Amino acid sequence: MExxxxxxPHVREVLDEFxxxxxxxxxxxxxxxxxxxxxxxDYRERLAQSSALPIYVIIDPNNPDRALxxxxxxxxxxxxxxxxxxxxxxxxx
Numbered sequence: 116m117e118x119x120x121x122x123x124p125h126v127r128e129v130l131d132e133f134x135x136x137x138x139x140x141x142x143x144x145x146x147x148x149x150x151x152x153x154x155x156x157d158y159r160e161r162l163a164q165s166s167a168l169p170i171y172v173i174i175d176p177n178n179p180d181r182a183l184x185x186x187x188x189x190x191x192x193x194x195x196x197x198x199x200x201x202x203x204x205x206x207x208x
Contacts, residue, residue: 116169116189116190116191116194116197119191119192119194120189120190120191120192120193120194120197121194123193123194125194125195125198126194126197126198126201129198129201129202129205130201132201132205133173133201134176138155138158138159139155140152140155140156140159159172161180162174162180162181162182163182163185163187165185165187167187167188169188169189170185170186170187170188171185171186171187171197171200172184172185172186173185173201173204183204184200184203184204186200
């Protein structure tokens with residue numbers, strides 16, 4: 116999605132309203148990165164109640180342990196459902 120959806124103008128214009136944070140958990144180059152991966156995995160599972168990948172979460176900026184909305188899948192091609200997920204959050208807040 117990072118290449119095929121996030122870069123599309125109709126998605127980018129909405130995504131630009133958010134602060135994007137990415138938690139990548141696929142680096143196994145050292146014990147330090149493996150430990151970091153596990154912290155990220157634990158956070159994702161606690162926050163989203165899911166181990167799905169990819170998973171997109173809008174968090175409460177005042178409480179980063181609270182998920183406001185969850186989109187638990189890729190949306191390719193097109194990204195229209197993902198764009199609507201973002202748009203729905205902006206429209207209700």
